[in-house]
Amino acid sequence: MTNSINELENDSKCIFLIGTNTTENHPVIGYKIRQNVLKNGAKLIVADPRRIELAELADVYLPFQPGTDVALFNGMMNVIINEGLADREFIENRTEGYEAMAEVVAKYTPEVVAEICGVDAEDIRKAARLYAESEAAAVCYAMGLTQHSTGTDNVKSCCNLALLTGNLGKPGAGVNPLRGQNNVQGACDMGALPVVFTAYQAVTNDEARAKFEKAWGVELSGSNGLTLTKAINKAHEGEIKGMIVIGENPMVSDPDLHHVEEALDRLDFLLVQDIFLTETAKKADIVLPGVSFAEKDGTFTNTERRVQRVRKAISNIGDARQDWEIICDLSTRLGYPMSYNSPEEIFEEIRTLTPSYAGMTYARLEGKGLPWPCPTEDHPGTPILHKEKFNRGLGLFHAIEYIEPAELPDDEYPIILSTGRSLYHYHTGTMTRKATGLHEFMPENVIQIHTALAQAKGIVDGEVVRVSTRRGSIDLKAEVIDGIREDVIFTYFHFAEAAANQLTNSDVLDPVAGIPEYKVSAARIEKI
């Protein structure tokens, strides 16, 4: 997030939610948005193919067709430019590339966009005016915006909208990705990515590499590595021979599980470090028992970039070991000795190599934590990014044309399948399905289907139906609802025995980010 979570409750005058079912996936952020609307009268715009809970409170609800995000953003920007609502001063002083963007956007009139997105042109105008006329407007998004073959374009469009209206660098505004996993921000910050070291220092940058080579005392590779989705494909092709998987469950979370299983089966060696014998661990040659968050000290970094302490509450279970100790021990046996006395000692090393964390110490993190960048020990942390200038200097507009999703419905697969999470479960269910209350409350998967589609197919609520895509079929209980587009069906991906990702597509990835197109698969639903 460019801004911080509590601004959404106290400072935002307008909140635009696109591709985030906030009350289910980030419930506490959802409460805050709801309170801002109810108590302070903040305006709310919701764009989602499903009528999510917060849509009930929205001033404008746009039930747009999955995968048409760029068109929707361009349509809103078209209205903002034509009605003179753009922030001219901000564009003049803080941005570049406006002309090229405006030229593309000119084609996307509300009427053209209404046709593409399947929403009212008037609602697009209303949303654009609400957002642009508010003193501080925040956009929040999650995987609903990013898990598309055009995910990167979608995010850039989101930035265009904020730049056009000067909604960056001030309280209550910003471009705010709500990240789905407790330390996904931290894992990225720490360089658990194939192209960067910590703090996004590129592995291809000679200077950065020299710095890490010096600190680590070893020569490092300067060529970009493989993303997770590409690594699976390369394993399938036999080029990747061995894998180390720590606390991940690609056998449930990755696209096209049949393909994943084949890929893992082709490996010469698979090492899994986890707290449960997950579907992925079952495929391993060696399984090493790590520990849960309750058994460890360290830090997590949340979606607003706040680094906070994790504190050990209980001892290791059985003969399990601290994950950092396992990594050190393995590294040492690989001939590269690693030795630390505590997570704090590791953090001290991180600080020396990571400019955005340089000013943090465990003592400083004790109470409220600190949002990065925090470059020096007297720096208070940075709740709001881009206040005076952007990292590159001027904010860059991108001219982006709408491109259709890679997999479109046809006669054989006439509807769109989308996937996501429930309030009651988390990711691949490794933890929540073993939490007694959560499992009891939601023991199995369902497929959500609109009443009209159900009637046309003769499907009744609670009936087990077959959902198929070009990858395969799964049988699921139908949940017949009104709050979803008639041409869209939705299921959860938490359930290994009825795994949504048997249906999703691993062939199509966003060309830049390598993210799979989870929100759009051409599908068919039928009675059994």
Add this chain to the structure above:
Amino acid sequence: MDIKLTIDGKEVVVPQGTMLIDACRQAGADIPTFCFDPDLKLAGSCRMCVVQPKGWRNLVASCVTPAQNGMVIETESPDVIEARKVVLELMLARHKLTCHTCEKDGECNLQDYCYRYGVTESRFVGKVHSLFKDDSNPFIERDYDKCVMCTRCVRACDEITGARAINVMDRGHHAKIATSFDGELADSPCVFCGQCIMVCPVGALSSKIAAGKGKPAQNEKVLTTCTYCGTGCTLELNVKNDKVVGVTSNRDPEWSPVNRGALCVKGRFGWDFINSPERLTTPLIKENGEFREASWDEALNLAAQKIKGIKEGYGPDSLAMFSSARITNEENYLAQKLMRAAIGSNNVDHCARL
């Protein structure tokens, strides 16, 4: 503008508009409350916080009475004590006194105040009707026979979570907290966040997941960060005999900067996977398609040997690592360091895209 008043003989200066309760607390007085909650709208209903302004005819509820310039307040006068005792006796008249098996034993306002004022039983004997109702949800236990009708749960549901699942139903002796049409929570807009448990001053609301495992007052509480979504909520793991037996939360923004004590169903009730018998407790090595238990030395040596073999045979880029968005920063740092420095490849990623 500031005003001046005298509380228990002590002079205090407060801004105009300050409620008496805050002025009294500023003067060091210990004002007992049930319905008052600094984060919620004022109810002014329990009368426990009454104080005596000199020259006034009545005692006043300090939580809803603004301080006035020149006021002289007594917070523990005989009249005040008598009034508070009556309030406690009225509550006891419909309170199931099963403190020995109560989850809130040791951190219950009713228990503490009865102790403080020596109230052992109620003079008000009469018809007691049990409002017992079984709600089949797996998370929240509501014991109507312990409810003091402070309505903090109603206000927290509305003002923190915004679910608006519960409200007061009926009046007088029959009044109780209920969902619309007195149905089950699962059929209401309840999202099982448990904010109602967090604010309940007595044992009327408690966690079914933690029930019987350890009384929160006796548990060690370890403040940490939630393991689920990216919001970064702070919560307290309750520990007894080296086992996690519950989750509570700290509402102080200095310690809970993001969520201020508010949690969701996963944070508050999704913790018992920690104690699952399915947890891995020893290294495993697969032989002929079956796992067998192994020592750390054996498992790590074999892993190192396999990884080295692949690296030597096919080069470092024939290996890949998936690190994790669930492990700490320190562990992610070491994981990528292992992949880059020990193995020599940048093939490290995690589930950020999934």
